[in-house]
Amino acid sequence: MTAGDVVSGREEAVAGTAAGALRRVVVYGMNYAPELAGVGKYTGEIGEHMAAEGKEVTVVTTPPHYPGWQVQGGFRNGYSSALLNGVRVLRTPLLLRKRMGGIWRLLAPLSFALTSAPVVVWQILRRRPDTVLCVEPTLFAAPVAQFAAWLVGARTVLHVQDLEVDAAFAVGHLGSRGWLKSLGYGFERFTLKHFDSVVTISGRMADRLRQKGVPEERLAIVRNWVDLSHIRPMESVSPYRAELGFAPDDFIVLYSGNVGAKQGLNLLIEAAERLKDKPRIHFVIAGEGPLKAELQRQAASLRNVRFLPFQPYARFNEFLNMPDLHVLPQDHGIADLVLPSKLGGMLASGKPVLITADDGTELAEFARGHSLLVPAGDVGQLCAAILAARDMAPEERPQGCALARRLSKGDALDALERAMSGGR
Helix, strand or coil, X not given: CCHHHHHHHHHHHHHHHHCCCCCEEEEECCXXXXXXXXXXXXXXXXXXXXXXXXXXXXXXXXXXXXXXXXXXXXXXXXXXXXXXXXXXXXXXXXXXXXXXXXXXHHHHHHHHHHHHHHHHHHHHHHHCCCEEEEEECCHHHHHHHHHHHHHHCCEEEEEECCCHHHHHHHCCCCCCCHHHHHHHHHHHHHHHCXXXXXXXXXXXXXXXXXXXXXXXXXXXXXXXXXXXXXXXXCCCCXXXXXXXXXXXXXXXXXXXXXXXXXXXXXXXXXXXXXXXXXXXXXXXXXXXXXXXXXXXXXXXXXXXXXXXXXXXXXXXXXXXXXXXXXXXXXXXXXXXXXXXXXXXXXXXXXXXXXXXXXXXXXXXXXXXXXXXXXXCCCHHHHHHHHHHHHHCCHHHCCCCHHHHHHHEHHHHHHHHHHHHCCCC
């Protein structure tokens, strides 16, 4: 086989895939089911959706470890293979430690890129997929998959869940080293231009990708979704309120999701401190992540703050229907780097949502009219909004069910599959 044969074969394969012949897919990314939060949840649903449609789906990923950066029980930090809901899942080890800050947040994806490279190359060469779907994070692993896909004539698609280079510098994981920024952004631009399609989850992220050199004809937006058949308003009172010992007239403020640097949860602890003399207002922070222990220390003396682990998915609708107010805090400078996927579930529950986001950000514009909005980082306005929500009559509180319908799981997965096969 000559180089010309390889290129010709690739052109025919990509053309066939663009016509809709999506039969075999290799998915490549650090996070996958059974992770309950973030990228792993959505990539897991992508894989299972395609497998349910009869496609042959192979996933190369890590042991489930997010958001706590610890391998979940029942798994080991090593190589393994299993069939999960019709998907062939191959797991490779990665570098983990208890505190994953600073340079360690760079070393973890690099270690995955190294340990997974021979696995993903072999799977692509062996299975000859129509499409290779890479998921960001992590972009570091993508070039080797792009090369193997080129050899077999497979279409390459990047699903950008997180602009990881931008985010790493924005939240201070990598400091402000000029040479490191140049290296990171140079690698990013080089890698992005070699994908056949790039799919991202928000308009502002798409704008940044255009600035990084991704042409319009290769770019698509598919927002993260919510399963409206699973998350919906309950007609009765959630049993969680009684199970957690709350009184009927308690006002419960809930944050449920990853407990990390991007979420700005320190602001929520400050609000709880300021409102500690309001005996009926209670704050619940549910989830896991690298900042959870620090937040628990900060809130140790506050009787109005309770921490919970992630709740079982089977009961997640009951849990999201428990509070009187959902809160979605975001740190300054992050609101246009990621569009929080947890927003869909909050809105679909029918409970009011309070978001901290500055005017002009996509998060603020997307939720305006369906949620309460206060500027990011302003604890005074956050407290005032919580008190105002408490004093509103239930019928006066904003509801987001109509907005949640724009995030339907079925519609989003169909759109994503069209983008993967070359459709628009």
